[in-house]
Amino acid sequence: MAAERLVVIGGDAAGMSAASQARRLKGPEELEIVAFERSCFTSYSACGIPYWVGGDVPEHEDLIARTPEEHRARGIDLRMRTEVTELDVAGRRVRARDLESGADAWTSYDKLVITTGARPVRPALPGIDAPGVHGVHTIDDGGALLDSLAAAGGRSAVVVGGGYIGIEMAEALLSLNFEVTLLTRGAEPMHSLDPDMGRLVTRAMQESGIRVVTGAEVTKVLTAESGRVRAVATDSAEYPADVVVLGLGVAPNTELARAAGLPLGESGGLLTDTSMRVRGHQDIWAGGDCVEVLDLVSGRRRHIALGTHANKHGQVIGSNAGGGYATFPGAVGTAVTKVCETEIARTGLLEREAREEGLQYVTATIESTNTAGYYPGAASMTVKMLAERRSGRLLGVQIVGREGAAKRIDVAAVALTARMTVDQLVALDLGYAPPFSPVWDPILVAARRAVAAVRG
Amino acid sequence: MAAERLVVIGGDAAGMSAASQARRLKGPEELEIVAFERSCFTSYSACGIPYWVGGDVPEHEDLIARTPEEHRARGIDLRMRTEVTELDVAGRRVRARDLESGADAWTSYDKLVITTGARPVRPALPGIDAPGVHGVHTIDDGGALLDSLAAAGGRSAVVVGGGYIGIEMAEALLSLNFEVTLLTRGAEPMHSLDPDMGRLVTRAMQESGIRVVTGAEVTKVLTAESGRVRAVATDSAEYPADVVVLGLGVAPNTELARAAGLPLGESGGLLTDTSMRVRGHQDIWAGGDCVEVLDLVSGRRRHIALGTHANKHGQVIGSNAGGGYATFPGAVGTAVTKVCETEIARTGLLEREAREEGLQYVTATIESTNTAGYYPGAASMTVKMLAERRSGRLLGVQIVGREGAAKRIDVAAVALTARMTVDQLVALDLGYAPPFSPVWDPILVAARRAVAAVRG
Numbered sequence: 001m002a003a004e005r006l007v008v009i010g011g012d013a014a015g016m017s018a019a020s021q022a023r024r025l026k027g028p029e030e031l032e033i034v035a036f037e038r039s040c041f042t043s044y045s046a047c048g049i050p051y052w053v054g055g056d057v058p059e060h061e062d063l064i065a066r067t068p069e070e071h072r073a074r075g076i077d078l079r080m081r082t083e084v085t086e087l088d089v090a091g092r093r094v095r096a097r098d099l100e101s102g103a104d105a106w107t108s109y110d111k112l113v114i115t116t117g118a119r120p121v122r123p124a125l126p127g128i129d130a131p132g133v134h135g136v137h138t139i140d141d142g143g144a145l146l147d148s149l150a151a152a153g154g155r156s157a158v159v160v161g162g163g164y165i166g167i168e169m170a171e172a173l174l175s176l177n178f179e180v181t182l183l184t185r186g187a188e189p190m191h192s193l194d195p196d197m198g199r200l201v202t203r204a205m206q207e208s209g210i211r212v213v214t215g216a217e218v219t220k221v222l223t224a225e226s227g228r229v230r231a232v233a234t235d236s237a238e239y240p241a242d243v244v245v246l247g248l249g250v251a252p253n254t255e256l257a258r259a260a261g262l263p264l265g266e267s268g269g270l271l272t273d274t275s276m277r278v279r280g281h282q283d284i285w286a287g288g289d290c291v292e293v294l295d296l297v298s299g300r301r302r303h304i305a306l307g308t309h310a311n312k313h314g315q316v317i318g319s320n321a322g323g324g325y326a327t328f329p330g331a332v333g334t335a336v337t338k339v340c341e342t343e344i345a346r347t348g349l350l351e352r353e354a355r356e357e358g359l360q361y362v363t364a365t366i367e368s369t370n371t372a373g374y375y376p377g378a379a380s381m382t383v384k385m386l387a388e389r390r391s392g393r394l395l396g397v398q399i400v401g402r403e404g405a406a407k408r409i410d411v412a413a414v415a416l417t418a419r420m421t422v423d424q425l426v427a428l429d430l431g432y433a434p435p436f437s438p439v440w441d442p443i444l445v446a447a448r449r450a451v452a453a454v455r456g
Numbered sequence: 457m458a459a460e461r462l463v464v465i466g467g468d469a470a471g472m473s474a475a476s477q478a479r480r481l482k483g484p485e486e487l488e489i490v491a492f493e494r495s496c497f498t499s500y501s502a503c504g505i506p507y508w509v510g511g512d513v514p515e516h517e518d519l520i521a522r523t524p525e526e527h528r529a530r531g532i533d534l535r536m537r538t539e540v541t542e543l544d545v546a547g548r549r550v551r552a553r554d555l556e557s558g559a560d561a562w563t564s565y566d567k568l569v570i571t572t573g574a575r576p577v578r579p580a581l582p583g584i585d586a587p588g589v590h591g592v593h594t595i596d597d598g599g600a601l602l603d604s605l606a607a608a609g610g611r612s613a614v615v616v617g618g619g620y621i622g623i624e625m626a627e628a629l630l631s632l633n634f635e636v637t638l639l640t641r642g643a644e645p646m647h648s649l650d651p652d653m654g655r656l657v658t659r660a661m662q663e664s665g666i667r668v669v670t671g672a673e674v675t676k677v678l679t680a681e682s683g684r685v686r687a688v689a690t691d692s693a694e695y696p697a698d699v700v701v702l703g704l705g706v707a708p709n710t711e712l713a714r715a716a717g718l719p720l721g722e723s724g725g726l727l728t729d730t731s732m733r734v735r736g737h738q739d740i741w742a743g744g745d746c747v748e749v750l751d752l753v754s755g756r757r758r759h760i761a762l763g764t765h766a767n768k769h770g771q772v773i774g775s776n777a778g779g780g781y782a783t784f785p786g787a788v789g790t791a792v793t794k795v796c797e798t799e800i801a802r803t804g805l806l807e808r809e810a811r812e813e814g815l816q817y818v819t820a821t822i823e824s825t826n827t828a829g830y831y832p833g834a835a836s837m838t839v840k841m842l843a844e845r846r847s848g849r850l851l852g853v854q855i856v857g858r859e860g861a862a863k864r865i866d867v868a869a870v871a872l873t874a875r876m877t878v879d880q881l882v883a884l885d886l887g888y889a890p891p892f893s894p895v896w897d898p899i900l901v902a903a904r905r906a907v908a909a910v911r912g
Contacts, residue, residue, distance in 0.1 A: 013895070048830060048890045062830040164889075296885075307895045308888035329883050336887035345887055374504060374518040407860065407893070410867045410886045417884060418874035427785050428873060429752075430866045431792035431801055432764035433620075434504045437863070439469070439763050 003032045006321055007094055007109035009084045009256070011037030012044065013307055014288025015115035016066065017314020018321065019076050025322030028075045034107060035076055036096050038083040041139050042068050047307050049142045050165065053149075054172030060139050087112075087260040089281070111283045111321050114257055114270065115314070118250035118289035118305045127221030132229035133244040136169060145245065152242035155179050158232045159245045160218050162189025166247030167201065167339040170210045173245070174340070180209075181239050183216040183232065190344065192335060193398050194351050196365070197384055200400040204342035213239070250305050252290045265292040267303040274327040276317045285321060287313025287328075294330030297348045297395060297416055298357045304331060332416040333396075336406040345409035348396025348416045349386060360389040364449035368442035370404035372434035381405045383446040385412075385422065392421040392454040397446070404436070411443050422450040459488045462777055463550055463565035465540045465712070467493030468500065469763055470744025471571035472522065473770020474777065475532050481778030484531045490563060491532055492552050494539040497595050498524050503763050505598045506621065509605075510628030516595050543568075543716040545737070567739045567777050570713055570726065571770070574706035574745035574761045583677030588685035589700040592625060601701065608698035611635050614688045615701045616674050618645025622703035623657065623795040626666050629701070630796070636665075637695050639672040639688065646800065648791060649854050650807050652821070653840055656856040660798035669695070706761050708746045721748040723759040730783040732773045741777060743769025743784075750786035753804045753851060753872055754813045760787060788872040789852075792862040801865035804852025804872045805842060816845040820905035824898035826860035828890035837861045839902040841868075841878065848877040848910040853902070860892070867899050878906040 006022055008015045019033050043066040051057045071078045079096065085104075086095035093108040120137040122128065132152070134145040157173040159166050162184030173180045182189065182205065188198030189205070189212060202212050216234045221244060224230040231238045252269040254262075263271045263279045269292035271279045276291070278284040288310035292301035312328055319326035334347040354361045364385045369378040381401025388395055397412035399405050415425055425447035432439055440448070462478055464471045475489050499522040507513045527534045535552065541560075542551035549564040576593040578584065588608070590601040613629040615622050618640030629636045638645065638661065644654030645661070645668060658668050672690045677700065680686040687694045708725040710718075719727040719735045725748035727735045732747070734740040744766035748757035768784055775782035790803040810817045820841045825834040837857030844851055853868035855861050871881055881903035888895055896904070 045828060045830070045890065045895065047888075047895075048828060051831060051890055056832050057830050306888065308886070308897075311895050312883070327883075331885040334885045334887050336889045336892050338889070338891055343892075347885070347887075372501060372504060374501070374513050375507060376512050404863065406889075407863065407887055408866075410864075410884075410897075411870055413885050413887070414867055414870035414874070414876075417880070418870070418876065420870075420874065424873075427768070427783075428866075429787040429790045429803070429869050430764070431790050431803075431863055431869070432503075432762065433792045433794070433862075434501065434507055435794055436792050436799075439501065439503075439767050441764075441866075 003028065003030055004110040005032045005034060005108065006111045006113065007107060008033065008035035008113040008115065009094065010115035010117055010288070011035050011042040011078060012115065012117060012288070013310040014314040014317070015113060016043045016071060017311050018113045018115065018285070018287065018317035019071070020074065021315050021318020022322035023074055023076060025319065025324050031322065033076045035071070035078045036082045036084050036094070037078065037080050038099065039138060039140065040080060042066060042071055042078065044139060045307060046137065049136050049139070050168035050172045053136065053142050053145055053169070054175045060142060063139065084256060087256050089260050089262070089284070112285070113317055113321060114278070114284065114286040114290060115288045116253045116256060116290045119253045120246065120250050121248040122246060123248065125218060125220050127223050127229070130221055130223045130229045131227060132242065133221055133246065135246050136165060137250070148243055149176060154242040156240045156242045157181070157245065158183060158239050158241040159247060160232065161247035161249065162186065163191060163247055163249055164335065164337050167205065168337060169245045169247055170205065171339050174208065174210060181211040181213060183213050183218060183234065183239065185215070185217055187214055189214070192346055192350070193344070194384065197382070197398045197400055200382055201339065201342065201344055204400070205339055208340040250289065252303055254290050257286070257290070265301050267292060269303045271301065274329060275320050276313050276328055277320065285317040287317050293328070296330040296332050298353065300357070304333065306335065332413050334409055334413040336409060338406065341402055343399070343401055343403065343406035345399040345406040346397070347409050347413045348394065350396060350398070351386065354386055354395055359395060361386045361395055362389055362450060362453035364446050364453050366442065366446045366449050368445050369438055370402060371436060372438050375434045379403060381442050383442045385446040385450045387422045387450040387454055389454065392423055392451065394420055394422055394425060397443070408443055422447045422454060426451055459484065459486055460566040461488045461490060461564065462567045462569065463563060464489065464491035464569040464571065465550065466571035466573055467491050467498040467534060468571065468573060468744070469766040470770040470773070471569060472499045472527060473767050474569045474571065474741070474743065474773035475527070476530065477771050477774020478778035479530055479532060481775065481780050487778065489532045491527070491534045492538045492540050493534065493536050494555065495594060495596065496536060498522060498527060498534065500595060501763060502593065505592050505595070506624035506628045509592065509598050509601055509625070510631045516598060519595065540712060543712050545716050545718070545740070568741070569773055569777060570734070570740065570742040570746060571744045572709045572712060572746045575709045576702065576706050577704040578702060579704065581674060581676050583679050583685070586677055586679045586685045587683060588698065589677055589702065591702050592621060593706070604699055605632060610698040612696045612698045613637070613701065614639060614695050614697040615703060616688065617703035617705065618642065619647060619703055619705055620791065620793050623661065624793060625701045625703055626661065627795050630664065630666060637667040637669060639669050639674060639690065639695065641671070641673055643670055645670070648806070649800070649802055650840065653838070653854045653856055656838055657795065657798065657800055660856070661795055664796040706745065708759055710746050713742070713746070721757050723748060725759045727757065730785060731776050732769055732784055733776070741773040743773050749784070752786040752788050754809065756813070760789065762791065788869050790865055790869045792865060794862065797858055799855070799857055799859065799862035801855040801862040802853070803865050803869045804850065806852060806854070807842065810842055810851055815851060817842045817851055818845055818906060818909035820902050820909050822898065822902045822905050824901050825894055826858060827892060828894050831890045835859060837898050839898045841902040841906045843878045843906045843910050845910065848879055848907065850876055850878055850881060853899070864899055878903045878910060882907055
């Protein structure tokens with residue numbers, strides 16, 4: 001019997017995890033694995049790019065978990081700089097173009113994995129393609145930005161967008177001694193937090209020396225005679241800029257899948273079942289930033305572009321495509337980041353998300369400390385908790401604080417997964433010792449307050 | 457109608473939390489609250505004593521959450537330096553002695569709260585009462601030790617006992633520039649970890665400059681002509697000591713309850729129901745270090761002396777004694793500490809505890825890092841996980857590592873509470889960003905390994 005052929009479109013976290021896991025389960029005599037990757041890199045940490053640009057991580061090679069050569073050594077036929085341009089589902093084949101030679105060919109598959117990732121949002125504003133305006137989605141983007149920073153005539157940097165990438169890049173540019181202005185459309189940055197918690201992030205950024213402009217709708221990018229960016233304009237003001245970084249979010253990169261007639265969800269991500277199989281297609285799996293995932297709290301499907309999900313998807317796909325069995329039951333919406341010394345975390349639903357689901361809720365916001373109050377270096381932490389009215393079911397938690405704040409969100413993530421009530425939360429046996437927590441962990445203090453709010 | 461009287465025996469965390477919570481629910485016209493406390497202090501953090509002795513916390517006052525005056529201001533009739541010497545359950549009264557005047561009197565109660573705490577284990581060894589030999593159970597103990605350290609003729613300190621207090625005191629003495637020898641009876645310190653994990657603690661202590669002697673059964677304390685300690689002797693050796701600190705654990709302080717015929721468990725702790733009411737006694741509650749708590753993983757009752765439980769018990773007792781309703785469902789055995797830069801955590805069952813319960817299990821031990829491997833300062837972390845054979849139910853986790861290691865145990869504590877399997881653990885949506893975690897959190901890496909071990 002000839003080997004089956006598994007084709008993987010996209011050689012980053014999800015795709016190469018899938019390929020590696022499938023290879024672990026089946027040798028080359030049983031399963032041929034062909035992976036197409038458009039860029040020069042495989043299996044790298046895109047989340048690490050801000051830390052590389054900011055100088056915390058010395059080389060882009062540090063971000064690469066596994067090189068093309070390492071993948072090939074494990075029996076994966078990896079075609080770099082090769083872009084899949086067409087997917088023929090009925091014919092079970094993909095058309096791929098070698099980006100160096102321009103040569104074009106069809107490759108047939110028995111099983112297909114679609115891990116085409118996400119595309120950064122880039123609005124069609126005048127001047128947006130000027131030199132000095134950069135996204136930070138790929139290693140190539142990061143390299144171009146570093147070159148641009150070195151070539152910048154001055155020290156003014158403007159970051160457009162107040163989400164994760166925006167605030168991480170603001171920190172990176174600040175640590176490179178740029179004067180940083182962050183423009184965000186909303187009333188506060190971090191649209192993934194409620195505005196009252198976002199305000200704490202604004203304050204922290206301002207205290208770190210980042211200028212934060214809220215309610216700022218960028219209308220155009222202004223250029224100098226050289227053609228290079230010189231400022232960013234909004235309706236009401238101009239912000240001088242020797243360099244501009246765009247952090248406006250990402251959208252699922254699913255043109256190929258759409259053209260092939262595969263099912264997409266509301267946000268344009270591929271729709272899969274729990275085994276990460278594309279709905280209605282026995283031998284096609286999809287994962288990573290190009291799919292929608294089930295939000296276990298709301299029951300909705302959402303597009304959540306996050307390396308940790310991509311890696312899990314890859315494992316699950318590889319297990320299933322390799323003849324094993326695994327599932328990805330869904331996510332609860334956990335995300336963490338930091339800006340300078342301030343840690344930021346969320347999981348579950350925000351107020352506006354709860355309202356969208358028709359959920360009635362109470363909120364509890366408390367201030368506590370990361371360690372016992374008397375322990376040296378005790379620093380404040382704000383925890384906001386949402387619980388369903390009447391039932392007391394935990395709906396979401398947001399945290400803004402100093403060291404030790406962000407990863408406390410994991411307690412809430414597990415509790416959401418287990419559909420616990422805030423009453424159950426209060427009784428949790430969390431680790432306590434003065435260097436690590438007050439005798440009532442901040443999560444428990446918030447839960448106590450939420451219990452009181454539910455009752456009354 | 458005359459006010460009911462609530463009597464509280466013991467004015468530390470559990471007792472005064474109970475009194476305060478009852479007072480919140482009922483005013484003095486409805487409920488008179490009388491609390492007896494033997495020492496000069498109320499509501500203090502005993503867990504903070506090592507950090508006060510070591511100089512991290514400047515004053516013992518910093519450890520006091522609420523003073524006698526503050527309690528009195530909230531309408532609690534607090535009798536300091538007053539010891540309850542007899543409990544007459546049939547007559548609903550307690551006999552208390554003023555330790556200053558020696559005066560003795562009976563006080564009747566309608567409702568009683570027993571929060572008599574724990575007593576440090578102090579074996580009857582020759583010389584153990586010599587000057588220079590110290591426990592660190594109370595603020596008075598800490599003060600005496602500080603005086604003794606100041607008066608010590610040399611810089612040799614011996615810590616007897618390798619549990620939480622032992623290793624925390626070893627760190628404290630080291631930071632005061634003593635040459636520290638830690639004697640522990642077991643094959644490794646930290647009997648609350650499996651020996652393979654305890655070995656990592658030994659190594660960390662040795663690297664920090666603490667001399668660790670295992671298998672050391674102390675036989676006597678040797679004194680100088682002055683009467684002060686000069687060495688600690690085991691069967692096979694003598695260890696010079698200018699000061700000795702005992703950290704041999706604690707036992708429930710339940711003589712009063714035993715004499716009154718109240719029900720005690722295997723370890724001598726009071727037996728209560730989920731509302732913290734003493735079994736068989738409608739109007740008597742008990743909590744804190746003098747009770748046994750339900751271990752939710754094994755179903756057994758255990759004595760776990762920990763401030764965080766004491767505070768929860770107090771809240772629950774105060775709610776119930778104040779006419780409300782609250783429960784303490786049990787604990788999963790979470791504990792965290794650190795020695796110098798090394799963080800230590802456990803929750804659930806150890807191997808020997810699982811065996812004692814007749815549970816068959818697999819183990820998975822992995823090494824990972826606290827942050828993304830490429831992030832500056834990434835430090836190693838070892839996670840050991842126990843899962844039940846066949847069912848894959850999580851049974852316990854132990855962690856030894858650097859910054860960010862200890863509080864990761866909370867994820868496992870919540871998962872144990874929810875009785876999750878290691879398969880469910882693998883899918884958890886934990887916070888990921890390079891400064892906080894590798895893309896697979898160490899807990900998830902251990903869970904993946906455990907899943908594989910369960911499958912066999």
